Amino acid sequence: xxxxxxxxxxxTVKEVKLGAxxxxxxxxxxxGNQFVSAITKDAAEDLSLKAGDQVTVLVKSTSVMIQK
Amino acid sequence: xxxxxxxxxxxTVKEVKLGAxxxxxxxxxxxGNQFVSAITKDAAEDLSLKAGDQVTVLVKSTSVMIQK
Amino acid sequence: xxxxxxxxxxxTVKEVKLGAxxxxxxxxxxxGNQFVSAITKDAAEDLSLKAGDQVTVLVKSTSVMIQK
Amino acid sequence: xxxxxxxxxxxTVKEVKLGAxxxxxxxxxxxGNQFVSAITKDAAEDLSLKAGDQVTVLVKSTSVMIQK
Amino acid sequence: xxxxxxxxxxxTVKEVKLGAxxxxxxxxxxxGNQFVSAITKDAAEDLSLKAGDQVTVLVKSTSVMIQK
Amino acid sequence: xxxxxxxxxxxTVKEVKLGAxxxxxxxxxxxGNQFVSAITKDAAEDLSLKAGDQVTVLVKSTSVMIQK
Numbered sequence: 199x200x201x202x203x204x205x206x207x208x209x210t211v212k213e214v215k216l217g218a219x220x221x222x223x224x225x226x227x228x229x230g231n232q233f234v235s236a237i238t239k240d241a242a243e244d245l246s247l248k249a250g251d252q253v254t255v256l257v258k259s260t261s262v263m264i265q266k
Numbered sequence: 267x268x269x270x271x272x273x274x275x276x277x278t279v280k281e282v283k284l285g286a287x288x289x290x291x292x293x294x295x296x297x298g299n300q301f302v303s304a305i306t307k308d309a310a311e312d313l314s315l316k317a318g319d320q321v322t323v324l325v326k327s328t329s330v331m332i333q334k
Numbered sequence: 335x336x337x338x339x340x341x342x343x344x345x346t347v348k349e350v351k352l353g354a355x356x357x358x359x360x361x362x363x364x365x366g367n368q369f370v371s372a373i374t375k376d377a378a379e380d381l382s383l384k385a386g387d388q389v390t391v392l393v394k395s396t397s398v399m400i401q402k
Numbered sequence: 403x404x405x406x407x408x409x410x411x412x413x414t415v416k417e418v419k420l421g422a423x424x425x426x427x428x429x430x431x432x433x434g435n436q437f438v439s440a441i442t443k444d445a446a447e448d449l450s451l452k453a454g455d456q457v458t459v460l461v462k463s464t465s466v467m468i469q470k
Numbered sequence: 471x472x473x474x475x476x477x478x479x480x481x482t483v484k485e486v487k488l489g490a491x492x493x494x495x496x497x498x499x500x501x502g503n504q505f506v507s508a509i510t511k512d513a514a515e516d517l518s519l520k521a522g523d524q525v526t527v528l529v530k531s532t533s534v535m536i537q538k
Numbered sequence: 539x540x541x542x543x544x545x546x547x548x549x550t551v552k553e554v555k556l557g558a559x560x561x562x563x564x565x566x567x568x569x570g571n572q573f574v575s576a577i578t579k580d581a582a583e584d585l586s587l588k589a590g591d592q593v594t595v596l597v598k599s600t601s602v603m604i605q606k
Contacts, residue, residue: 524606537594
């Protein structure tokens with residue numbers, strides 16, 4: 199089902215770090231770029247996220263800033 | 267000066283759409299991917315954003331979601 | 335494909351207001367509650383959002399605050 | 403004092419998980435729905451959040467996404 | 471009723487700009503500093519925001535970045 | 539390089555709390571006000587944030603709410 203989220207970038211999970219409440223997911227999106235995502239540990243576990251997973255990184259456009 | 271923002275992707279402004287209060291900035295980040303940013307019109311005008319500008323797209327890690 | 339987003343509430347679109355850059359979507363989620371979403375006009379048009387549509391409202395847990 | 407925040411849903415705290423820096427609060431909002439909130443541990447402690455508390459869940463409209 | 475929001479700064483509304491969907495509120499918080507807030511036009515109208523109003527600016531800690 | 543971020547407040551780091559994944563940074567911005575920022579532990583370590591550091595607190599205008 200399509201999402202209103204404008205930014206959807208495919209990638210591969212490189213690393214998953216679990217804390218008590220939060221988790222940090224590092225995703226290789228190709229071209230030498232990677233994305234860092236901070237989600238709840240529960241979300242990471244529900245998706246069974248692990249290195250090597252094919253995922254899509256999602257970012258709402260109101261969360262995107264510009265530096266010139 | 268370095269930023270705490272984990273996600274910093276270089277790109278080229280492709281289009282600037284100005285509304286009354288908000289502006290939408292579309293940035294080509296290479297590899298066939300683009301980013302959409304919704305910022306205030308004032309911010310777009312202060313940076314004089316226009317097609318062709320070299321910019322960096324910034325996203326805080328707590329704003330990044332994962333779809334698997 | 336499952337999402338890391340913890341809050342997913344089904345509802346029915348009640349109203350769509352389009353501005354130059356942004357759009358406001360009002361979703362009836364039942365029980366007398368409604369949700370207001372501010373997304374880009376482009377997103378609203380890409381999803382062809384209109385009153386009566388069955389949708390799911392999504393909110394990342396890091397965006398949820400508590401008042402006691 | 404009224405808030406600009408458009409989405410305000412009453413509920414009952416179901417669970418509080420404390421990490422070193424962050425806390426996860428699960429709120430039952432009725433109708434079989436629950437909300438997950440990630441706030442700082444300091445905020446959870448300042449509000450003395452615990453299961454059974456009557457609270458209001460708050461979400462800014464710019465943080466609300468739509469899936470169709 | 472207290473909020474989980476960690477950052478609460480009192481100020482005086484300096485300017486209100488209304489668009490079709492969004493509004494920009496500029497708040498003088500003293501010491502030569504001002505805050506810009508982008509909220510929905512509906513929220514601005516519901517609060518009857520106008521220059522001179524005494525308000526509190528609210529920012530969730532997960533939305534605060536650091537530059538060093 | 540200038541940023542689209544509208545809210546940039548100079549201050550001094552007062553305290554850094556490190557968790558497993560996240561970090562909480564408390565910044566004194568003068569006038570008796572302080573800011574709390576929740577960023578990843580990696581970001582805090584990359585910036586070598588410690589009490590006494592001169593920093594700038596950054597907040598995107600779409601993350602700013604108003605209470606009246």
